[in-house]
Amino acid sequence: MQAVHISAKADYGMRALLELTASYLENPKQLVKGDAISKAQGIPVKFLEGILRQLRQSGIVASQRGAEGGYRLDRSPNEVSIADVVRALDGPLAAVRGQRPEDVEYVGPSEHLKEVWVALRAAMRDVLEHITLADVAANNLPAPISALLDEPGAWQRRIG
Amino acid sequence: MQAVHISAKADYGMRALLELTASYLENPKQLVKGDAISKAQGIPVKFLEGILRQLRQSGIVASQRGAEGGYRLDRSPNEVSIADVVRALDGPLAAVRGQRPEDVEYVGPSEHLKEVWVALRAAMRDVLEHITLADVAANNLPAPISALLDEPGAWQRRIG
DNA sequence: AGTTTTCCTAGTAATATGATGGGAAAGATA
DNA sequence: TATCTTTCCCATCATATTACTAGGAAAACT
Numbered sequence: 001m002q003a004v005h006i007s008a009k010a011d012y013g014m015r016a017l018l019e020l021t022a023s024y025l026e027n028p029k030q031l032v033k034g035d036a037i038s039k040a041q042g043i044p045v046k047f048l049e050g051i052l053r054q055l056r057q058s059g060i061v062a063s064q065r066g067a068e069g070g071y072r073l074d075r076s077p078n079e080v081s082i083a084d085v086v087r088a089l090d091g092p093l094a095a096v097r098g099q100r101p102e103d104v105e106y107v108g109p110s111e112h113l114k115e116v117w118v119a120l121r122a123a124m125r126d127v128l129e130h131i132t133l134a135d136v137a138a139n140n141l142p143a144p145i146s147a148l149l150d151e152p153g154a155w156q157r158r159i160g
Numbered sequence: 161m162q163a164v165h166i167s168a169k170a171d172y173g174m175r176a177l178l179e180l181t182a183s184y185l186e187n188p189k190q191l192v193k194g195d196a197i198s199k200a201q202g203i204p205v206k207f208l209e210g211i212l213r214q215l216r217q218s219g220i221v222a223s224q225r226g227a228e229g230g231y232r233l234d235r236s237p238n239e240v241s242i243a244d245v246v247r248a249l250d251g252p253l254a255a256v257r258g259q260r261p262e263d264v265e266y267v268g269p270s271e272h273l274k275e276v277w278v279a280l281r282a283a284m285r286d287v288l289e290h291i292t293l294a295d296v297a298a299n300n301l302p303a304p305i306s307a308l309l310d311e312p313g314a315w316q317r318r319i320g
Numbered sequence: 321a322g323t324t325t326t327c328c329t330a331g332t333a334a335t336a337t338g339a340t341g342g343g344a345a346a347g348a349t350a
Numbered sequence: 351t352a353t354c355t356t357t358c359c360c361a362t363c364a365t366a367t368t369a370c371t372a373g374g375a376a377a378a379c380t
Contacts, residue, residue, distance in 0.1 A: 002254060003166060003167075003170065003246050003288075004253060004254040004255070004280065004281065004284060005254075005256075006255070008257045008337075008338060009337085011257050015266065018269040022269040035356085040267075040268055041267070041270065046339075046340060047338065047339055049357075049358080049359095050339095053357085056357095063356095064346090064357080065347055065348095065356055065357040065358075066346055066357075067347070067349070068348060068356090069347065069348085069355075069357060071357090082276060083318075086163050090161060090163055092162055092317070092318075093162065093164060094163070094164040095164070095166070096171055097171050102317065106175065107200075107201070108182070109178040109181060109297055110175040110178040110179070110201065110296075112299040113174055113178065115296075115299075116174075116242060116287075116296060119306075119309055120284065123283045123284060123287045124164060124280065124283060124284065126308075127283045131279075139271070139275075141275060141279065146275075148279045149282065151282055154282040155278060156262070157260055158253075161337095168370090169368085194326075209327080210327095212326085213326085213327065223325095224326080225376075226324060226325055226326075227379045228379060229325045229378065231326090
């Protein structure tokens, strides 16, 4: 339905990781139980389990089973970008009709449409690859990105 | 599957409009038949029909029925942005779990996640609202946008 | 009339999304 | 060893979306 859609998985994943970031900043080895994350952020437990498993398989999260088990970040929160998280959970950032932007071929007057999609992907990368979990936790976004938030209308939806 | 997905509808729609742009530049009142667009761009006819109808309802395209009928742009191609087209065909540019980025609420350590999604949307708007059909047809993108294409790796996919 | 072309409604197969359920495996404690 | 806890893994499911397709009504022109 929408050109950019942050899925429930990516949104829940980010929120779970921000809970783990808070815990990491207290003590990097500290484990947090799935159930605790689920309750703190209102995420369905079994759905969250699957998300955390995917994040572990991507090397972002570490886990331990059993009593006293749980999850923690496996990397420093300033080494995990939003793009890392979104790619781990939803796959490649951008696609055009299911293909990579650089792979689609155009003929005639639409010859240069590819450039548009590649530029769009580059713009997204510039945002998502330069924000880390630590940035969001500290509410301290990189300057070029907070500049985007100061643009007129950034916080409003567009009216036709 | 992907955070940004340019749907078949949006992609086909852009290509159809670029065909109409070429025709417009020859003669602004000239009509092009759906069948001709379909063949020129390899788009399924009946699917294209629906797309063109949506574009007409959004005031981007004008149409005429009957023999000697067809489609044409209803506005100058330098007054139609990519964002206009994508919004007409796929709805709002950005969503988080189906909601508008400014509407989602976060608690605890994810309090400032909203800013991230709003910044992402702003970055997309900066690209899509500033490129027009005329720009793409003339292969003459605004300077800040072609700068994105010169960034290292812009044309390559990211390797994990 | 007859032909052409757009307009409109409905339907459909394949896939993705957002979950849920049952139990196996691993680790801790008694 | 037994037991409890917590993650891991597989399978399933309802709903929605996507990318089309079918059939015909409604205009416009000859």
